[in-house]
Amino acid sequence: MATDVVIVGAGIVGAACARSLALAGASVVVLDRGAAVAGTSAHGEGNLLVSDKGPGPELVLAQESLRRWTALAQELADELGPRFPSIEHDAKGGLVVVSSDDGLAGLRDFAAGQREAGVEAVEVTADQARALESDLAPGVLGGVHYPQDAQVQPVAAAEALLASARRAGAVVRTGVEVTGPLLGADGRLAGVTTTRGDVAAGAVLVAAGPWSADVAERLGSWVPVRPRRGVVLVTTPMPQRIHHKVYDGDYFAATQSAGAELQTSAVIESTRGGTVLIGSSREQVGFDERFRAEVLAQMARRAVAVFPFLAETNVMRSYLGFRPYMPDHLPVIGADPALPGLWFATGHEGAGVGLAPATGDLIAAALLGTEPAVDPSPYAADRPTLQTLRPTPHVSDVQVPRGTWGSDTSESDPEGARS
Incomplete structure (x- = not known):
């Protein structure tokens, strides 16, 4: 039986997306090639900042996320109880x-x-x-x-979001590497192949931080994350x-x-x-x-x-x-324009912790057809600033990609998922 959404990446952005989707009633499977929260999210400072963002779409996302983090600190504490580590939300300024x-x-x-x-x-x-x-x-x-301006402990925060998602029914599988796409008869992405078997899904969400380009290539698509x-x-x-x-x-x-x-x-x-x-x-x-x-x-x-x-x-x-x-300094949050069934939540650079809650809510709203809290169009994968970078396809190109995701092992950055 297919899950509604498979998320590639168990860092803080993937965790926030999993929680938002699961709480809204979607069935969710999160995959990560390593341990959960072992990549970018484990190597940052947990900043929740508006001070470093000028007026525009990134600031809008940060303001919504800052509001959400204030509520999340209490929500997660109430859900998970006193035995779960505090996310150390600190409105230090x-x-x-x-x-x-x-x-x-x-x-x-x-x-x-x-x-x-x-x-x-x-x-x-x-x-x-x-x-x-x-x-x-x-x-x-x-x-x-x-x-x-505020701060959270990024590992504790990401682990808390994953724990909350699990309580709502999400499944988190670590040590599972995505190797390619499952394609339907109509060419739509219908899941992923992995080192631990196939995972059928109505939608595939790539939230693999700086490794997202490699994951996208393996699935037969493209995103300019570096x-x-x-x-x-x-x-x-x-x-x-x-x-x-x-x-x-x-x-x-x-x-x-x-x-x-x-x-x-x-x-x-x-x-x-x-x-x-x-x-x-x-x-x-x-x-x-x-x-x-x-x-x-x-x-x-x-x-x-x-x-x-x-x-x-x-x-x-x-x-x-x-x-x-990302070359235009905005995350990609939304559907892939070229491969139906593929979605992205990536490219937040060093702001992934701060922007995670609003990102998760935007993904859930788009996939489930509800009203988004902020206008999603500036973060779309088909925005003009990215389309000028898209490589021109050649006749000899094949559907199944040749990506090298997984060949470069490393600890990570300040955001995400070592997936």
Whole structure:
């Protein structure tokens, strides 16, 4: 008997989609080639941000997801009970700081546009910034405070979403690799072949983070998701001295850049365990897992420029992951235009944790024919900014793809599913 939806990817986006669909009454099977929540979702910081998004579709999705996360924190706690780990939802707020007059002017303009779009963006003077974060560098001239920014523990949050989906009837199967498509007589995608047998389904949803392009190719389709590597430094535990998510004014430009070269900015925050997480870096190097001292050094220098006391702090470890990068900086959420039965929820880059709830709700609304909370059209797979990138098919092309998904093993990025 066919399931309604098979989801490829058990990271936080796949988990959110599974929960939304299962709670709406759909039968769901989630597949992952590795362990659940072992990829991108396990290697991020759990940020729920509006501060790094300018007016437009990504901000709309973030605002809806931020609202949903506030409700989800209580919903999941009520559903799963006190024995399940807390998702550690923390409305800590964000603080963007700058140390130049030009940077301050640019930040003011950016925040003004965000306020028009409904973001709480409060300009602060140097003294007001230090009232929020007393250890800021003397050179900080001011910034913008974002009270709406929040954080969750990403692994706990994803596991909680999966547990909730299971309670609603979803089945999660790990160690199962998708190898190809099941096609109906009419050419419609009717499920997937896997290393553990066929799985028939009314719809197939690819939520495999930075590996989504390979999964799509195996199924006979295409999506222009590429891995974008990032690194995080983790300090030894200390008494809490950083109370918000604090980053420099270069962070937004780095998130929106299209360059493959190394880009770094200061992103600094404390955890409940007393460690400090230091980011961020971005570079497109495929699934290369090798650490580079240059990247770590740049990140450390930028962090010390914001909080000088960190120069005397020990780093106990670092980790890297791969974000699912899209050329137009918007996720793909919706049906494949070329292969009926195939759907996508991928390409969130480093914002997958923050955007997961609204993504899940959009997928459920589209598949089940209900009213979406936000306009889904900006995230469509057939939007013009993606169609110009679509490869031209050749007569010799075959239906069954030749993808290499699974040949590059790695830990992941800050979003998703190692699937």
